[in-house]
Amino acid sequence: MFYREAGDFKTSYVADSQTFPIKFDRYRYYVVLAVAFGIIPFIINDYWANALLLPFLIYAIAAIGLNILVGYCGQVSLGTGGFMAVGAYACYKLMTAFPDVSMFIHVILAGGITAIVGVLFGLPSLRIKGFYLAVATLAAQFFLVWLFNRVPWFYNYSASGQINAPERDVFGIIITGPNAPAWATYLFCLIFLTVCAIIARNLTRGTTGRTWMAIRDMDIAAEIIGVNPLKAKLTAFAVSSFFVGVAGALFFAVYLGAVEVGEVFGIQKSFLVLFMVIIGGLGSIFGSFAGAAFLVLLPVVLKVVGVDVLGWPTDIVAHLQLVVVGALIIMFLILEPHGLAQLWRVAKEKLRLWPFPH
């Protein structure tokens, strides 16, 4: 019924190699885009933007970035928080140094700077593998956070050691600062997410993505058949860090507005994004969306159920949340190691035949 391939004839190579080869899927994608760009900005309010939509959009970018590194290239990183901090501080320095330049350029440049830092910390991946590498990326996490905490130049010598996003606009519309309207911040992040997702999707379908996956599946074998591990690993680190940096910049400038680096970009953030990737599905762009949506929604749902409906104290609900998240991670790893994305794939297969199997 849904997802039918019958009657959907491809007559050109372009048609055959498009991102969504099934017609239904393609229309669904257009509908989602239309709703996201055309309807939500008109009905959005501050609560929805700040509690759900902005964190979802920004975490989705970060999750796509980490998924490229972990899911596609197989290099586990626990330094996401540190790299997000690089994006945030790069964006802050650019915003304060060049107030007249558009925010779009600042965020992209912040991503670029993070990419350079990411490549630097990715260099050891050429020598060390597996969880030795995972632990090595913790060096990036702790060193970067310490650096931003201790070197006053990064926070412009402000007394509190915090960084605060000044008011900046894009084409005359305020994007950052407390006066930014909800729909503008939402659209700003949405544009970045859409572009990032399209780039990521196409990169992973092409040569670059295939070399990443070859390295992930077995790096020695890949090297023997002619994949350059240096290039593959470092491009994965660069692209991944770029996305993570963009997410960090948006997280600071658009979503939070003020950041204390140890609290916001600590090791917990690295784990949170990693969990999104695991729960969503390793090696799947859709999975990054699903994982981000899931882990942004979960605390909100738990809070609504626990505090508002059952009337429990907030600290108990916070502890329960840890238990639930931990249990979910283990459950997903045991029952469905490929995450929500795999569930979605299975559902699609079922829907192809529904309601008349055979």
Add this chain to the structure above:
Amino acid sequence: MPEQLVFAMEVILNGLMAGVLYALVALGFVLIYKASGIFNYAQGVMALFAAMTLVGIMNGQVPFAHLINAIFGTHIHYFGWNVPALLAIILTMGVMVLLAWCVQRFVMRHLVGQEPIILFMATIGLAYFLEGVADLMWGSEIKTLDVGLPQGINLWIDETTFNIFDYGFFIDNLDIVATIIAALLVAALVAFSQYTKQGRAMRAVADDHQAALSVGISLNFIWVMVWSVAGFVALVAGIMWGTKSGVQFSLSLIALKALPVLMLGGFTSIPGAIVGGLIIGVGEKLFEFAIGPLVGGATENWFAYVLALIFLVFRPQGLFGEKIIERV
């Protein structure tokens, strides 16, 4: 003798003591890794859990009191008795064995044969789970732990060094006790794995699961045992760190401190954990002493990692680790 040198000596001594405590945590990692190939990120949280359970039992707290009160609207908090330290430690050990069994039964058993990195991520999930359970059971406020270990400055060392250098070294009694206990623990563990039947079985499982199975070694039993031993090490580490700096969330972060120790010493080596711990302990204290003031201090947070990272680039298996051989 120049003053700076004397200070540096005191720093080194303190670093050695801190290193022993790191090594204590690292030991728990090595044990589980050697026996099952699992890198147990939850080791730090296990130490926290053990310490909280110990305090809870000693003070006669009702487990899950907050949750029960929230659900049923009651106001129970304490049973109203105090358990002596030794008995409480034994009871806590029982809880840790139970925990080991649960981990084996509900988590690890279902993940046999998965890639190491998947197992690693499962233990991160386990860490979150345990932390939540510990907070729910005993409450998340900072607790003091006192099982009767000596604390405070060691006067004998203070006096002796004062007579020699005209400057008294500050060495905490607790650190000395910790060093002795760690040494005993290592000796006991080595003896256990070398000379007892179970220890041999454990090493056999580490060597080759299938071969061990085929000669009649029960994998389930060995794994429960290994996790119990790791729980015991976590308990000792929890008592030491808990007495030193209070039982609180930051206790679980000592796991993060133990990671570079492991990388330096090699994941598979018990002596490596000790030597790595000492190097990191001394290294970070000396670095903080010599370079720290120049760059704004608090270098202890990252020094160990960067040291281990640089070291690994040159020797990927660590100091004492088995050589990594990869085959296609």
